[in-house]
Amino acid sequence: xxSMLGLVITMLIAFGAYKMYFSQMQxxxxxxxxxxxxxxxxxxxxxxxxxxxxxxxxAEHGSYATLDQLRSTGSMSMSKSGREGYTYSVTPxxxxxxxxxxxxxxxxxxxxxxxxxxxxxxxxx
Numbered sequence: 001x002x003s004m005l006g007l008v009i010t011m012l013i014a015f016g017a018y019k020m021y022f023s024q025m026q027x028x029x030x031x032x033x034x035x036x037x038x039x040x041x042x043x044x045x046x047x048x049x050x051x052x053x054x055x056x057x058x059a060e061h062g063s064y065a066t067l068d069q070l071r072s073t074g075s076m077s078m079s080k081s082g083r084e085g086y087t088y089s090v091t092p093x094x095x096x097x098x099x100x101x102x103x104x105x106x107x108x109x110x111x112x113x114x115x116x117x118x119x120x121x122x123x124x125x
Contacts, residue, residue, distance in 0.1 A: 040110065043086040043101040047115040049078055050090060050099040054117070064092035064117075067099075085110055100124065 050067070053076035057065045060075070067090040070076040082088050086101045096117050102124065103110040112124030 039083055039085045040113075042083050043088075044113055044121050046078060046083060046086075046088065047099050047101055047113055047121060048119070050076065050088065051097075051115045051117070051119050053078075054090070054092075054097050054099070064090075064095075064097040066090050066092060086112075 050070070053070045054064050057063075057070055057073065057075040061073075065073070065075070067081065067088060070090070071078075082104060083101075085103060085105055087104045088099065088101055090097060090099045098114055098116050100112060100114045102112045113121050114124055115121050
């Protein structure tokens with residue numbers, strides 16, 4: 001009898017944790033559509049790829065490059081200049097760079113992102 005009661009309590013705790021986890025995950029994704037979440041995650045991953053290409057280019061050439069230079073030198077294999085809902089740009093300046101993924105559709109609710117030589121992704125205002 002004790003083991004049955006222990007099993008029931010364990011199952012209730014597991015169910016409560018499961019429900020709480022998925023309710024937090026749902027609220028963290030906001031009211032955006034799943035497709036927007038996928039595009040947003042893809043844009044962040046693309047920014048990381050651009051930043052890694054910038055590091056490679058900087059190690060080989062001693063400076064940072066524009067998006068076109070990264071593509072033409074082969075430092076970056078990504079040929080697209082954006083993703084559904086986002087357009088990419090890179091601004092090199094001296095010993096730093098800033099890559100941005102901006103919302104290409106201003107009427108759609110989306111967040112832009114940026115990354116720099118620190119390899120940290122930030123939300124754009």
